[in-house]
Amino acid sequence: MRISVDIAVVGAGAAGIAAAVSAARTGQTTLLLDQRPAAGGTGGFSGLTTLCGLFDDTGRWLNEGFAREFAEMLVESPPLQMGKVWVLPYRPETFRQTAAALINSLSNLQTQWNTALTSVTVEHGRLVRLNDIEVGAVIDCSGSAEIARLAGLDCLATDETTQASAVIFPLCGVRRELNSPAAVAQVLLPLARAGFPPLNFQPNPEPGSITVKFTGGAEQVTELVAFLQRSVEGFERCQAPLARVTAAQRKGRMIVGEYLLTGAEVLAGRKFSDAVARGAWPIEQWNADGVARFRYLPPGTHYEIPARSLRAARVNNLFMAGKTMSADVDAIASARVMGCCLATGAAAGVLAADYLQSSRSK
Ligand SMILES: Cc1cc2nc3c(=O)[nH]c(=O)nc-3n(C[C@H](O)[C@H](O)[C@H](O)COP(=O)(O)OP(=O)(O)OC[C@H]3O[C@@H](n4cnc5c(N)ncnc54)[C@H](O)[C@@H]3O)c2cc1C
The missing domain is CATH 3.50.50.60 (FAD/NAD(P)-binding domain)
Structure with missing residues (x-):
């Protein structure tokens, strides 16, 4: 009609x-x-x-x-x-x-x-x-x-080239303060050394959660989370709801x-x-x-x-x-x-x- x-x-x-x-x-x-x-x-x-x-x-x-x-x-x-x-x-x-x-x-x-x-x-x-x-x-x-x-x-x-897409997802179970540039840098450095594409953290209102903006592909998120669990103090029990992860334009x-x-x-x-x-x-x-x-x-x-x-x-x-x-x-x-x-x-x-x-x- x-x-x-x-x-x-x-x-x-x-x-x-x-x-x-x-x-x-x-x-x-x-x-x-x-x-x-x-x-x-x-x-x-x-x-x-x-x-x-x-x-x-x-x-x-x-x-x-x-x-x-x-x-x-x-x-x-x-x-x-x-x-x-x-x-x-x-x-x-x-x-x-x-x-x-x-x-x-x-x-x-x-x-x-x-x-x-x-x-x-x-x-x-x-x-x-x-x-x-x-x-x-x-x-x-x-x-x-x-x-x-x-x-x-x-x-x-x-x-x-100037507005690159990114995968955005919540990480729950994080037991580490990320309230200063120095605290964030301590987490980002081992990721960069391991060759992961850059990411940044954003506040998330859920207790014990942070939001990750990751410039890699959605297929790299499982590997990224596993690396954090293995190698970064305070992230041993972090988890991401991987089923919902897609890149945003x-x-x-x-x-x-x-x-x-x-x-x-x-x-x-x-x-x-x-x-x-x-x-x-x-x-x-x-x-x-x-x-x-x-x-x-x-x-x-x-x-x-x-x-x-x-x-x-x-x-x-x-x-x-x-x-x-x-x-x-x-x-x-x-x-x-x-x-x-x-x-x-x-x-x-x-x-x-x-x-x-x-x-x-x-
Ligand atoms: C990775 C990333 C990180 C960002 N970080 C932030 C942030 O932290 N804070 C912030 O404020 N902003 C952030 N932004 C920017 C912000 O999210 C967007 O620029 C903003 O939401 C755009 O709003 P909009 O209403 O113009 O378009 P959108 O929110 O994109 O809405 C457009 C709508 O149009 C619909 N549509 C498109 N084509 C058709 C069609 N042919 N037929 C029917 N429907 C159609 C789509 O389905 C969509 O729902 C980020 C963006 C990205 C991608």
Whole structure:
């Protein structure tokens, strides 16, 4: 059966959840579609346990509105300072449950799970159909610009040379403190000497657990865990749920919008008269050998994201958010963190609703 909605959102990760809830809260009939079985995206399904990009370098909220609302529903332990940045530890299942609670609270927000976007129809510079769904406006939150790709629109892309994928998994049964760079280095050194690809540890809210981001392949995780058990004090009884381990993709595709945010503007803390969101996360790049490079904004600085970076250049009713927003490869290496995705998603939902209201009143 062919259905018709005011606003369709493709991709139910941090950006898509925010976009769909914000659009539906304006009263528009909204549809959220994802090929996965539920909302969550990378934040809910990859094993991540730290929400980045919510705070400035003093620990103050960067964005009010939906980003803060979502984080406050999710929070189980206070934000943590890690070097120059602040992160919010969370559980992936709570991320999915929070998303479901927000989505299910809105009777004008429908969902389609286990549904891939496979076709789009553009007529007279407007998207009129996604799959079999008639649409008034559309928000691409697919992380890989699926709508733009199918419509043949201009995109930029990041790849494994600066946004290398990684396997993320929890390790439980760890009996060793990892609360300083020196303590972490004592664990990483024997791994590097044994020839394992680089990894880093992230906080995990489960007691006795840490989250591992490993730049090797999923097939090397069994060997890695066995090495830790054998050779590193405090890891003798560590275990990982190996059945669920797959690599998560940092790389993605960005739609060229009315404005292209650049890495130079991120680092300079550029402000805009049409700003709709803020970011302060460093430009974070991971090369193919798993080595991270962080370029920080000056202390006390944040940058703004203009509404024009969330509007597609050549299709009137197409908006985008999260990893798909209009940004160059350096700017997205900062704006791709989930706090920023929540903020740009929420803004895109409101922009799409405003567009529909003003086009109806013409
Ligand atoms: C290894 C790694 C470590 C990271 N570490 C952190 C971290 O510690 N903290 C942090 O804040 N961020 C981290 N990030 C970044 C962050 O997780 C992502 O950039 C962010 O979650 C992207 O959100 P999004 O909503 O734009 O896209 P996603 O969360 O990727 O959601 C996109 C959704 O679109 C759906 N989709 C795609 N194509 C289609 C289609 N054709 N049809 C239907 N659905 C489709 C997908 O199934 C997916 O659910 C990390 C990322 C990776 C890969």
